[in-house]
Amino acid sequence: MAQSSQAAGGLMSIPALLQRNATLFADKDAYREKEFGIWQRWTWAETEKEIEALALGFINLGVSEGDFIAIIGRNRPHFYWSMVAAQSVGAVPVPVYQDSASEEMEYILAHCGAKYAVVEDQEQVDKIIDIQEHLHQFEHMIYVDPRGLRKYDHHALHRFTDIQEQGRASYYEWIEDLKGRREKLDYDSTCVMLYTSGTTGKPKGVVLSNRNVVESAKNSSEFDNLRQEEEILSYLPMAWVGDFIFSIGQAYWCGFCVNCPESAETMMTDLREIGPTYFFAPPRVFETQLTNVMIRMEDAGKFKRRMFLHFLEFAKKVGGRILDGKPVSLGERLKYGLGNLLVYGPLKDTLGYGRIRVGYTAGEAIGPEIFDFYRSLGINLKQLYGQTEATVFITAQPDGEVRADTVGVPSPDVELRITEEGRIYYRSPGVFVEYYKNPESTADTKDAEGWVDTGDAGFIEEGSGHLRIIDRAKDVGKMADGSMFAPKYVENKLKFYPDILEVVLFGNGRDRCVAFINIDLSAVGNWAERNNIAYASYQELAGHPRVLDTIQEHVEAVNKSVAEDPMLSGCQIHRFVVLHKELDADDGELTRTRKVRRAIIADKFNDIVEALYDGSDKISTETEVTYEDGRKGSIKATLDIRDAKVVQVASKVAAE
């Protein structure tokens, strides 16, 4: 304890870091948000005042130490302030996904017994009013955007700025209390509670202490040499541990500026205007951007297109090597410089990546082509592997040791252990305190010595010492003939095709594998437009014979590549179906972080799975769907089932 507090320079909480930044970086920007078409800004000194006013307002409202305050909204300075203000008064902030349906919200608010909520707008206020009668402990709600709320009953409903105003007005009443509460915070007090969406079962509340957050922020900032001058764009869900670490942990540790987009739709424009130096995105964002670039280049003039393709081809050979500091001939360097002038530079500017020093992708595997594309442009994109229970960091790729198929070496202060079955365990200062009100799950996940089960299977690569992930340990199974079934491995190979959005592989305990496939509407839609294929709906496009032909080609190509791996050759896809609807978190088929929930999908589409195995070439089905406002409807469809060619591994070996 004494040792680690010394390591963090006596700064043992986020509010303590805020005090330091307000003195050290008083005039530097802490937050920017685009509002009314202009970037509004707050310096660290101003931020400290805003948070103080809010914290005083909280005390004035009756917030006690240990209370839970739910935070529900998109990335805005107000919500980051709310989290730090909550910590300052000894309360625990609980960020909640703002697109959660009422029932999900009810579960979380009831589970933690939140007495207060800071929410964005009328939509969220309505949601909570709907569930309020089931929440006996709930007391007050604070909203940021007043639109449409004027005539609501304001007995227990307050405007954000009013709470701050009341805080300022009662400064002398409460400032000593606030100081007292703030000074009590140490490494063992709770910093935040985050609910993990979980691919199975109810969400669990992960309690992270100040030690977890501050140590992780410190270690990771040092690992990547992050400085006060960094600029980040905060657009990922606030309820996700990654955003908490980047936008609060590291931002407060280093004192860099957090930029909030104007709205979700303007994110790409705002990204370009800010030009972050440190950037984090799930693979999906990089995929979408690459797809957009390629689509737009299809529409460009012939000369431009050829130049683009030529230099891109060249960058693939040289760009990555330059980035890794490997030897490159002078001629190639010069040509790369020319390419930078003509293609790479302008392209990076358009994407908003012109200034990136460190970029990370995580959460899902990224396609090697996509990964290499960005690296070849000179963008230092790396991979990391982590989870909420570890306060993000388990492994990360150091500069110069970046590859598409590994997730890097253990992060500073992280110990790794891999069991004989390949299950990955870790121990680090970031290891979570507990699952709130769930000692059984805590005990299942974390042992007495502090080792945590990731639930993933993987191995350490000989030579490089990098970790490679195979799949979720519980998803890895056995086929009927005893060979290994690792669905994610095959699914990812297919998802790397731009026209495939989602894949679900079945085959555990069966004699062969079959798959559900979701097309990517923007990529396939664009292809259809260029090929004069008319379609009226997602469903119609997904069932188009030529789309099915293309998908079949992809499946067969993947089968070929899967067959090359002797361990996994049994996972080739024998039959597949292109689904008539997009898998959706609102229907419970994906988690809020867009991970596939296998059991639920297998159960819900049981008739289709059976049809894939019983050899029929068509299946009529009816599926219930949930609209964004919570109403339900159903769609009917008749789906074609296709057979895909598989490579006979045994005979291939014999032939060679």
Place this chain on the structure above:
Amino acid sequence: MNDMSNDSYVTEDGRTIGGVVMEMKNITLRFGGVKAITDISFDIREGEIRAIIGPNGAGKSSMLNVISGFYVPQEGEVWYKGRKRPPMKPYEVAQQGIARTFQNIALFEGMTVLDNVMTGRIRQMQAGLLSQALWRGKAEREEIENRAQVEKIIDFLEIQHIRKTPVGRLPYGLKKRVELARALAAEPSILLLDEPMAGMNVEEKEDMSRFILDVNDEFGTTIALIEHDMGVVMDLSDRVVVMDYGKKIGDGTPSEVRSNQAVIDAYLGVAHD
């Protein structure tokens, strides 16, 4: 309810509706021998959402054009804010604080959303040509003030992401919203909406309804709208005028109108003499 009294009243959802702000008295409008509107009288109160509905060709758009001053009726009087309104040019009507949107969208297709909405502020810009050209002093100050105002509306109607997009590239539903933004930019006291939901899908209609209610709530704007979609009108409006073949056949709250036999006949179809 339908008397000419000036008393304010409070609606079910707690909004206070003020006195009569505009009154149509015995309006008759003819195009040559065709009578588009025959002897229609009704009033619009401050802060209310007033709908004019009716089947195709009932004379709704003509009525709206009379209110906006585009048509001058042959008979009858238009009273606005307690005074009889003489025949006026449409821009003079605009200067009095009446703004409108159009059924077939009348935006500048080649200009960005922002520029289109800025044109709604034209009444608030007084700087001279020279000042505008030199971009100094008054012109600059005015533009900044007006831009700030326009940005508030852009924020309000949630069209930030298309701020710099040329209107011609936008889908229909968004164009309608941009048109509403431009009308709002004029800070009207009465807003006329000509079929704001025409050609929209259910989701777009829901969005538009919410925006109309929010505008009324937030800015206290009096809204007169023409609409085809009965369901939407009944949910939105405080009072409804029903027209058929140029005549007024009903006037009152949505529930009163819904139970009016003449209205039911007009909508369900009864042989006309």
